[in-house]
Amino acid sequence: MLLTPKDVGALVEHTVWQRGKVLDVNPPYAIIHFISLADSPQGPERKLREDAPQITRSKVQSDPDFDAIGTGASKPKKSKAKAKAKGLANHLDEAIVWFEKTYPKKFEDEKFVDADMRNKRAAHDVYVANFGGKKGPAMVDAGKHGEIADVIDALFRATNIPSTFEVKAVHKGLKKNEDAGTHILEAAIPFIEKPDSAKFAHLFEAVAQLPADGGKVLTWPNVTLLPFLANPKKFMALKPSNTELMAARMNFDLRYSTTPNWPTYEATLRMSSFLLERLALLGAKDMIDVQAFMWVTRDLT
Numbered sequence: 634m635l636l637t638p639k640d641v642g643a644l645v646e647h648t649v650w651q652r653g654k655v656l657d658v659n660p661p662y663a664i665i666h667f668i669s670l671a672d673s674p675q676g677p678e679r680k681l682r683e684d685a686p687q688i689t690r691s692k693v694q695s696d697p698d699f700d701a702i703g704t705g706a707s708k709p710k711k712s713k714a715k716a717k718a719k720g721l722a723n724h725l726d727e728a729i730v731w732f733e734k735t736y737p738k739k740f741e742d743e744k745f746v747d748a749d750m751r752n753k754r755a756a757h758d759v760y761v762a763n764f765g766g767k768k769g770p771a772m773v774d775a776g777k778h779g780e781i782a783d784v785i786d787a788l789f790r791a792t793n794i795p796s797t798f799e800v801k802a803v804h805k806g807l808k809k810n811e812d813a814g815t816h817i818l819e820a821a822i823p824f825i826e827k828p829d830s831a832k833f834a835h836l837f838e839a840v841a842q843l844p845a846d847g848g849k850v851l852t853w854p855n856v857t858l859l860p861f862l863a864n865p866k867k868f869m870a871l872k873p874s875n876t877e878l879m880a881a882r883m884n885f886d887l888r889y890s891t892t893p894n895w896p897t898y899e900a901t902l903r904m905s906s907f908l909l910e911r912l913a914l915l916g917a918k919d920m921i922d923v924q925a926f927m928w929v930t931r932d933l934t
Contacts, residue, residue: 634690636663636683641704644691648841649851650679652691654699658683662890666702680890686834687841687892724882725911728930733915735929740916745929749793753862753921756791759784760862764818773819782807782814788862794870794924795854802850806843813843821859825868828860828902830895836860837893856893865919869905875927876901879908882930 634645638658645653645665653667656678663683670677681688736742763784764772772781789795789803807814820839824832836856843850853871861870869876873891880887885904888896909923917923 648687778811782811785814809844833895865921
């Protein structure tokens, strides 16, 4: 469904967040109010692409729960990440100087190479051992749903990238419908081979089909973790707080939206590649190193 300014006030259905009301449309984005997100820390409003594939027009266009909700763009919240990075004198340069002083051996420093980084590299090895090359497609073709679900569940538990709530949501979803894990892997494999907007949308929809059961399923970490573990030289796991803060340090426009989408992720990959080039001079090898750098510099003021 393509939302236009004429759709302001209309009710729509989201594949995960259920019914919502279109508050404003300013191409290429739309602001939609979802009652199911009322208790979310980010509030009930979400900024989505006007052509978001997970949105359809609701068959119901009169709902007392939405009638009292006014339309019009709300005042945007200030980004905590941008506000935090604004206090840095030299932004990325200062973060790099701090990193070199704090970790004299840089990316080989034992204080930096902690257990979590080792876990991420081990998780990459697990992905390759189970799904790498022709193994993943063969498992999908053979319908090995239980085995695929078990490996995906283990991969999500292996790192601290998804939050505890996100990991639990994926775990419950896979236990409820292990076929969903096969659909995720089936969508992830072609995206990992050659990413583009259509394949990202397919991966997004596959993750969205996990039974949510009230949990946090459709999030940036949950959508981008498998590509990151499959090929950390190319893909970044997008953890919003870290990624937004680094973008602010670099004065880089991510076109960020809380809903996973290709333009934001493509921008994240470009930013991460540029950052890897900068950090390669200090010994960074891949996006695992870059993601760890983003993490350890997050509290600089």
